[in-house]
Amino acid sequence: MTQEPLFGEFCEPVSSGKPPISAKTRPEQARLYRPVRDQVEFVLRDLDSVLGPDHLARAIWQLVEALDLLAFYAPIKAVEGEPGHPATDPRVLVALWIYASADGVGKARQLDRLCHEHDAYRWIRGGVPINYHLLSDFRIGNREALDEVISEVLAAMMAEGFVSVERVSQDGMRVRGSAGASSFRREPRVREFLAQAQAQVQRLAEEVDAVEQGATAGATTSRLSRRQRAAQERAARERLARVQEALGELPAVRKAKQTDRERENARVSTTDPEARVMKMPDGGFRPAYNVELATDTATQVIVGYGVINRGSDSGEASPMLAQVEKRTTKTPNEYLADGGFATLDEVDKFDAASVTLYAPTRAPRGQSRQQSEPRPGDSEAVAAWRVRMSTEEAQTIYRERAATSECVNAQWRWRQGLSQFLVRGLAKVTCVVAWMVLTHNLLRWIALRS
Numbered sequence: 116m117t118q119e120p121l122f123g124e125f126c127e128p129v130s131s132g133k134p135p136i137s138a139k140t141r142p143e144q145a146r147l148y149r150p151v152r153d154q155v156e157f158v159l160r161d162l163d164s165v166l167g168p169d170h171l172a173r174a175i176w177q178l179v180e181a182l183d184l185l186a187f188y189a190p191i192k193a194v195e196g197e198p199g200h201p202a203t204d205p206r207v208l209v210a211l212w213i214y215a216s217a218d219g220v221g222k223a224r225q226l227d228r229l230c231h232e233h234d235a236y237r238w239i240r241g242g243v244p245i246n247y248h249l250l251s252d253f254r255i256g257n258r259e260a261l262d263e264v265i266s267e268v269l270a271a272m273m274a275e276g277f278v279s280v281e282r283v284s285q286d287g288m289r290v291r292g293s294a295g296a297s298s299f300r301r302e303p304r305v306r307e308f309l310a311q312a313q314a315q316v317q318r319l320a321e322e323v324d325a326v327e328q329g330a331t332a333g334a335t336t337s338r339l340s341r342r343q344r345a346a347q348e349r350a351a352r353e354r355l356a357r358v359q360e361a362l363g364e365l366p367a368v369r370k371a372k373q374t375d376r377e378r379e380n381a382r383v384s385t386t387d388p389e390a391r392v393m394k395m396p397d398g399g400f401r402p403a404y405n406v407e408l409a410t411d412t413a414t415q416v417i418v419g420y421g422v423i424n425r426g427s428d429s430g431e432a433s434p435m436l437a438q439v440e441k442r443t444t445k446t447p448n449e450y451l452a453d454g455g456f457a458t459l460d461e462v463d464k465f466d467a468a469s470v471t472l473y474a475p476t477r478a479p480r481g482q483s484r485q486q487s488e489p490r491p492g493d494s495e496a497v498a499a500w501r502v503r504m505s506t507e508e509a510q511t512i513y514r515e516r517a518a519t520s521e522c523v524n525a526q527w528r529w530r531q532g533l534s535q536f537l538v539r540g541l542a543k544v545t546c547v548v549a550w551m552v553l554t555h556n557l558l559r560w561i562a563l564r565s
Contacts, residue, residue, distance in 0.1 A: 162234075162237060162238050162241065162242075163238070165234040165237070165238060166234060166235060166238050170235065171214070171217065171235075171561075172210075172214055172235040172236075172238055172239055174561050175210055175213050175214050175217070175239075175557060175561075176210050176239060178557055178560065178561070179206055179209055179210045179213065180206065181271075182209075182264055182267060182268070183264075183267060184205055184206055184209060184260070184264065186257070186259065186260035186263055186264075187205035187206075187208075187209065187257060187260050188205055191205075203243050203244060203245060203249060204243060205253070207239065207240060207241065207243050207245075208245075208249070208250065208253045209264075210239045211226060211230065211236065211239050211240065211245075211250070212226070212250070212253070212254055212550055213550070213553060213554045213557060214235065214236065214239055215229075215236075216531055216550050216551050216553075216554035217530075217531065217554050217558060219530065219531055219532030220532075221532060221533075221537055221547070222537060223247040223248075223250040223251035223254065224247045226247070226250050227245065227246060227247040227250055230245055254546060254547070254550065255538060255542075255543045255546045255547070256546075257546075258542065258545065258546050258549065261546065261549045261550065261553065262549060264553060265442075265549065265552055265553050265556065266442050268553065268556050268557065268560065269416070269418060269442060269443055269556065270443075271560075272414075272416060272556070272559075272560055272563070273443065273445075275564075277414055277416070277560070277563045278411050278413075278414055278416050278418070278443075279411070279413060280411055280418060280439065280443050280445045280447050281413065281447060281448050281449070282411070282412045282413065282447060282448065282449040282450075282451065282512075282515070283409050283410065283411060283412065283418060283419075283436075283439060283447040283449070283450050283451070284409070284410050284412050284450075284451040284452070284515065284516045284519040284520045285407065285408065285409045285410075285419075285431075285432060285435055285450070285451070285452045285456065285520065286407075286408060286410075286452075286453065286516070286520030286521070286523075286524065287405050287406065287407050287408075287428040287431070287455070288405070288406045288407075288408065288524045288527070288528075289393050289394075289395055289396070289403045289404070289405050289406075289426065290403055290404055290405075290406055290533060290534070290535065290536055291395070291401055291402070291403050291534065291535040291536065292387055292390035292401075292402040292403050292404055292535070292536055292539070292544075293386070293387055293390070293402075293535070293536055293537055293538065293539045294384040294386040294387035294390045294402040294539065295384075295386060295402070296392075296401060296402060298384040298385050298386035298387070298402075299382040299383060299384050299392065299402070300361075300382055300383070300384075300385060301380060301381070301382050302362075302365055302381075305358065305361055305362050305365070305383065305385060306362070308358045308385055309355075309358045309359065309362060312351065312354050312355040312358050313355060315351045315354075315355075316348070316351045316352055316355050319344070319347055319348040319351050320348065322344060323344055323345070323348060357385060357386065357387075357388060358385050360388040360389075361383045361384060361385045361388035362383075363388070364383050364388045364389065365381060365383050368381045368382070368383050368391075369381045371425070384402060386539065387402065387539040387540065388540075389424050389539075389540050389541045390402040390403065390404065390424065390539070391403070391404075391424045391425065391426065393405065393426035394426060403426075404422050404423070404424055404536060404541070404544050405422070405423045405424065405425060405426060405428070406420070406421075406422055406548055407419075407420065407421040407422070407423065407428070407431055407435060408420050408520065408523060408524075408552075409435045409436075409438070409439050410519050410520055410523050411519075412451070412515045412516075412518075412519045414559060414563060415519060415522060415523055415559060416555075416556055416559050416560075417523065417552050417555055417556055418439050418442060418443055419435050419438040419439040419442060420548055420549070420552045421434070421435065421438070421545075422541060422544050422545045422548055424541060427455060428452075428453070428455035428456050429455060429456065429458055430458060430460075430461065431456060432450070432452050432456040432457075432461045432465070432472075432474075433461055433464040433465065433468075436450060436464075436465070436468065436470065446468065446469070446470060447470060448470065448471065449470070449471045449472075449473060449512065450465060450470050450471070450472050450473065451473045451474070451512070451513060451515060451516040451519075451520075452472070452473075452474045452516070453474065453475065453516065454474060454475045454476075454477060456474055457472070457474035457475065457476070457477075457500075459493075459494070459497050462474075462494075462496055462497050462500050463494055463496050463497065465496075466495075466496030466499075466500075467496075471503075472500060473503075473504070473509055473512050473513045473516075474500075474504070474513075475504060475513070476500070476501050476504050488501065488502075489501055489502070523555070526555070527551060527555070531551055531554065531555075533551060
């Protein structure tokens with residue numbers, strides 16, 4: 116006998132609501148955590164808690180705090196007891212640019228954005244007011260102060276026993292400039308640009324005078340319009356200055372040419388007059404600067420630097436040696452350089468300074484092998500250099516140049532992002548290189564300490 120359920124006529128079959136196991140779940144059936152972006156959150160945290168104890172930003176700040184940055188503070192006009200707004204601490208700006216250089220950041224606008232968005236940059240900034248104008252001006256406006264800090268860091272590393280300057284390697288690295296290839300023009304075209312720039316400056320100046328006279332007479336001019344006119348006039352004056360500088364660079368460009376035809380067709384950039392077209396590592400020719408670096412082979416610490424606008428390294432070894440001696444107060448025993456540095460005059464200068472030069476000798480014309488025998492007219496130092504470079508011991512020592520200089524060049528290009536300069540002119544490019552030298556040495560200091 117089958118028992119019917121109580122109140123069976125009122126009962127309906129109960130469904131679990133679950134789809135069959137074999138059925139595919141549709142989006143509207145899935146139970147999900149969906150984003151809610153209008154929810155108000157209160158996050159209580161301090162900047163010091165966003166970085167771990169071993170973060171690179173903390174290590175850089177610790178070293179920057181120990182540096183003597185008196186030269187960076189000297190230009191500040193706002194002092195205690197006198198009127199004026201407080202200035203942003205230069206120590207913070209130094210640390211920001213060092214960390215940015217280590218991170219491959221080379222633009223002031225990009226650094227400004229990171230100081231508001233990235234925890235490491237926000238931690239270094241510590242809430243002090245900054246903007247991209249301040250960052251840009253600080254980067255290229257403290258050349259002498261920056262050079263003093265580089266020497267100070269080297270002295271501290273030598274005092275701790277990390278750098279001995281016994282053996283130094285020098286190499287040149289050609290880096291793409293900011294000028295375009297189409298900005299190089301011959302003298303007639305440059306003079307046309309000069310006339311156009313002068314006419315534009317005169318026209319804008321007359322327009323500004325007319326606006327000022329109209330405002331004095333009671334005419335209404337918007338503030339934005341005045342600002343735009345001032346910006347246009349400033350841009351026109353800067354363009355005129357660049358064209359005038361380009362015209363002044365033409366004699367130096369002609370002097371570097373070898374034939375009359377090359378001198379007649381000499382060209383100079385109206386965008387970056389001090390940039391020169393150089394043969395790059397990939398075989399192409401582009402506007403560039405030549406960065407000279409002298410590196411301690413034992414630690415890969417940079418002990419000398421410079422920037423030239425010549426593609427040739429000839430004659431650059433002895434000036435770099437003098438800079439190393441001045442910066443470290445020590446003369447290296449051995450100096451490694453490639454064949455582009457080894458002119459006969461340089462060999463004599465190194466011998467006079469009691470420094471052993473290791474650089475490959477040039478093969479005679481029509482021969483593929485280097486000649487170890489002295490040639491007629493060689494000085495005693497040059498003859499000894501030829502014999503020395505033919506020995507296996509000298510070849511073994513010279514191989515350290517590639518392991519030192521080429522390694523530093525690779526770090527600058529791929530780790531610190533130096534593929535092209537974003538500033539123009541030797542002075543500004545040298546400032547950028549100085550920041551990278553300081554950053555490189557501080558990173559090496561941190562590594563050697565650990």
